[in-house]
Amino acid sequence: MSSILTNNSAMVALQTLKSVNSNLQQTQSEISTGKAVASAKDNSAVWAISKVMESDVKGFKGIQESLSLGESTVAVARNASETVTDLLTDIKGKIVAAQEENVDREKIQTDINALRDQIGAVVGAAQFNGLNLVQGTDEVNILSSLDRTGSGNVSASNIRVDRQDLTSTSGVNGVGTGNDLSAQIVDAAGGTTTFAGSNLVNTGNSAVISFDSTNGFDTGDTVSITVGNQTVSWTAGADDQSGDVGRDALLGSLQALDLEGVTFTSAAGAAEGDIVVTSTRSFESLDLSVALGGANAGDGDAYFSAINGDAQVGTAVEEATIDQRAEEVFFTTAAAPSEGNSYQASIAGTAYFYTAGAGETMEDVARGLKTAIDAAGIEGVTTQVAINDSTGEVSLKVDNSSATTLAFATAAADGGEASGGLFGLDAIDVTSNEGADSALDNIETLIQNSIDAAASFGSAQGRIETQSTFIGSLVDSLKSGIGTLVDADMEEASARLQALQVQQQLATQSLSIANQAPQNILSLFR
Template sequence: MSSILTNNSAMVALQTLKSVNSSLQDTQSQISTGKKVESASDNSAVWAISKVMESDVKGFQGIQESLSLGESTVAVALNASETVTDLLNDIKGRIVSAQEDNVDREKIQADIDALRDQIGAVVGAAQFNGLNLVQGTEDVNVLSSLDRSNNGDVTAENITVNRQDLTTQEGSLGTGTTTNLSANITASSATISSAAVRNDGAAVPTAADIGLTGDFSADSLAFNIGGTSITFAAGELSATAADAAQSIADAINAAQIEGISVNNNAGTLEFASTRDFEQTTISVTQGGASAGTLSATSVDLDQRAESFTLAATNVNEGDGYQISLSGGVVATYVASGGETMEDVAKGLKAAIDADGDADIRTLVNQNSSGEWVLNIATSGSTNETATIVANANDGDGDAVVTGGLAGLDGIDVSTSEGADKALENIETLIQNSIDAAASFGSVQGRIETQSEFIGALVDSFKSGIGSLVDADLEETSARLQALQVQQQLATQSLSIANQAPQNILALFR
């Protein structure tokens, strides 16, 4: 049935034309924008995913800037620590030269002072954008990543850069404490004796060391005193024990063994030592008739120094250890993060030596249990009384952490004693600067690796976003031509459909 009121063919053709025009409009939009998903109305799921990824790309681009800033800051600190190491090695060369007696120590000291000032200048100038990693102890975080979990939560990840304090700052204890750490450092004696010591560590005279009784006229004796041999053949000693002991004492004293002396006390050989840091073993072998009697065939002479043993325990930032001597020397060491008892022992030694008391000598070593030991000796006319204070800082922030080059200001080679102390301590300072450079070098390598990874990650994200929302222009171009043809055909079809009612007029002619 035909109707002049309702043209079904025209309506179908019109709907077809509208559909083609809509598709053509979308295709032209993809060609002009280059995207197949331009807004949420195009594909809400894909659009949402792409926007999250685009947000992550922006974040990672900011992280790249953070890593670049951190890398530059660490590079400055690394250069500074390497320069400080070189300067310390130069100071070591001057200290070695000062070991000779026929040199001008005053001029050498002037060179050392100049190098020390240069180290201070390097440490003070080693900043990038106001951040100096070779001063202070507070760690610095460099933003390195944004981690997105399955539920959409985002957490920031950081690369921690440990500051390496290369200042000469002397430490000071805090006023408040949470823990008394005095039990961590044990002294063999609170009194550091200036006198020679016996095998029991007491001052001479004391009980006998090796007693002689009987007839030694046909005996042979061979003494070994810390590696030095003194022998007596059969017939060289008197039959009287007291006279034999006197002959032995005279011979040993005449040998002038460094730091060793012996006294004859009515037939008793009383050995004494002024060796500060060396235990001496004295042994005797008896031969010949062996008619005489020895009370001992071997004794040990202890070192004159008193030992301060630090317990093998963890050291926390802010832990402070202080040894005060009655003569006025006060040594304080406050640990920074990541340090050990070795650092504490060597730091206390450097602080004592930096005081400049020529009568006080120090040595750091390890005992058989692996504990670090600070040995202190005095050659002064009076004994020294040691007082120990050790506390954990309460977090008030008033404790001053000891700088990694503390003791450098106290290096003085103008005397032979000062030159000896300086040679011992410069190695510790050099090792501290080397450790600082190694730490910065390690973290710089990590930052560089992370920066390269973030750059590759951003490229991957961009590629992924493109695969989701970018239009395939080859396909879109072909579709455009097809739609243009369909548009022409739909227009023609609509025109034909609109002509159909005209045929009805022929029926009324």
């Protein structure tokens, strides 16, 4: 049935033309913008994802700039640390030269002062955009990433760079404020008893080798005395039955050893048969043993009876140890120092202190206290730091070789301000024998501190470089992912455009034909 009121063919043709034109418009938009999803109406879900990822790309580009700035700042600090290490090594060479007495130590000290001033100039100038990582102790955070969770929450990640203080400041003593930490300084290796104080004296420590005055020697009896890995022996002959003969022979042989810091004497008075072994060695204990042989070797009442009153019973060897002259304090292994913990050693009523910085160990504390005491130049006072190889426990030894007895005490508390990593550098003085000796030991600590600082900065710089490279690759990957989501396939769009143009022409002709159909009805009325 034909109708002049309703042209179904024209409506179908019109709808087809509209659909073709819509598709053609979309294809032309893809070609002109290069995007398959140019706005939210194209594909709201994909468009939303792409916009989130584009915001992340913007953020990561900002992070790349932050990493570049941080890398430059750390590079300056690393270069400064390496330069300081080289200058400290030069100072060590001067200190080594000063160990020889036949040199002009005043001129060497002048060179050391110049190198020390140069170190101060390097440390002061090692800043980038006002940030100096070789001064102070506060950590610096460099923005390194934006972490997005599946729920859409975003958090920032940072690379922490620890400042490495290479100044020579003494810090602020925290003793007397905050918590009492005195229990961290103990009086014996592995002990828990807080060090209670003592006196530093030069008299040394002794051990007494006692002989039984009621017994003599039999022919062939032998006595061997070992002191500090040196051994003397005596064998009784037929005419050597008196105990004094053996004692005198052994005493003479011991004195002939001429051991440094060790003397051998005969006890006076009622115990004149005894041999007294006295050691004034500062930082070294002395092992002592007596071995017996012959007829009386196993007798409890033999001619040799005891060392320090420890009687020989049923054994042919008796041993003892003469303690070092120096006073030794130990730092507990049960705790580590925190930043601001201040440790103090008082000698003759004057306090010398070291305040720990962030991440330091008890070894750092012991060496810091050693440096503080050495810097004072107390007559006759020398120091040494010891580390137990098996337990890692650290101790500080303080010796006094002067004729004056000095009171020695310790204390510790928190609330201080950290000493600089080159604490003690200003006090290096090689113009005296004592100063040259202490400087040689302390310069090693300073060099190690600067090496540790350079290594720390080098590690941080390497991590920043790696992160920067990763962020660059990540940005590229995100861009590629966004392109996969929203970019148009230009080959497909081009082919589709040509097809749609043909369809548009056909749809236009179809509509034209459909519009002509009612005119055919007019012929029926002619």
